[in-house]
């Protein structure tokens with residue numbers, strides 16, 4: 292993707308890599324070693340923030356051991372499993388450097404590819420997302436993902452092939468911790484683009500998970516469907532829900548009002564009794580009541596958006612290591 296507006300070259304003053312880990316005992320040490328190698332030629336400071344999302348295997352022990360000998364490894368231990376979105380939120384909140392990265396803990400994303408992302412940041416892009424251009428393995432996973440991406444691309448008009456790719460590098464502020472609760476972390480590029488951040492895409496390889504098993508099964512389908520609906524709504528009307536519910540409400544109001552008006556005009560001018568059109572009359576009144584409800588929902592939604600920022604606690608932390 293080429294965007295002429297990305298002309299401001301940017302110096303990287305530090306990188307925080309955020310890695311959610313849920314039952315990843317066999318992957319963490321190897322992953323960290325690969326990150327270290329990949330970043331060895333840079334002289335900016337960096338940190339790798341692992342979020343132990345309530346693992347039931349040996350992940351906590353592996354992380355404690357790694358963090359005890361590597362000061363660049365920071366760890367957030369959740370009290371229980373809160374999900375990947377919560378893990379990202381906690382990581383974003385605790386990260387200290389101006390450039391942020393996310394990747395999975397299972398080695399499906401190769402740290403050797405980080406420099407490609409950083410190159411784009413240096414060119415002046417502000418949100419660089421990976422594109423797993425070789426597909427996502429078996430058809431049960433690749434087909435929904437293709438449809439999902441196509442729908443989101445059409446609706447949001449953002450020219451990205453792989454919205455859901457967990458491998459991303461972006462500037463602080465592109466996504467805020469409170470914006471990615473639930474499943475919404477999947478739409479980070481949409482969130483960043485809606486704020487006007489310059490988006491770029493780099494092709495990345497998609498390796499098989501190194502060890503352990505995937506945490507997501509069939510529920511991917513239904514989740515995908517609801518997530519798409521949410522994001523369509525959020526990306527178009529995130530800032531002004533009243534514009535959505537309000538215009539729907541106004542349409543109802545106008546149709547209802549002019550129907551009633553028409554019936555009365557017919558009655559007074561030509562003497563047609565309204566009761567001959569009882570059904571239409573009731574429908575029109577109903578539409579007007581519905582319009583009041585729609586407008587109220589819009590107003591309540593506006594209020595919720597105002598309140599949401601303060602109410603961002605959707606995980607609980609047991610302890611942290613290596614954060615000053």
Ligand code: UDP
Nearest residue numbers: 311312313344374375395396397505506507
């Ligand atoms: N993950 C997590 N909490 C969860 C589920 C997953 O932190 O509740 C992490 C997991 O450890 C991995 C990443 O999210 O680092 C992606 O998970 P997974 O590889 O299972 O997903 P897939 O690649 O199969 O889509």
Ligand code: MG
Nearest residue numbers: 395397399500
């Ligand atoms: Mg995986």
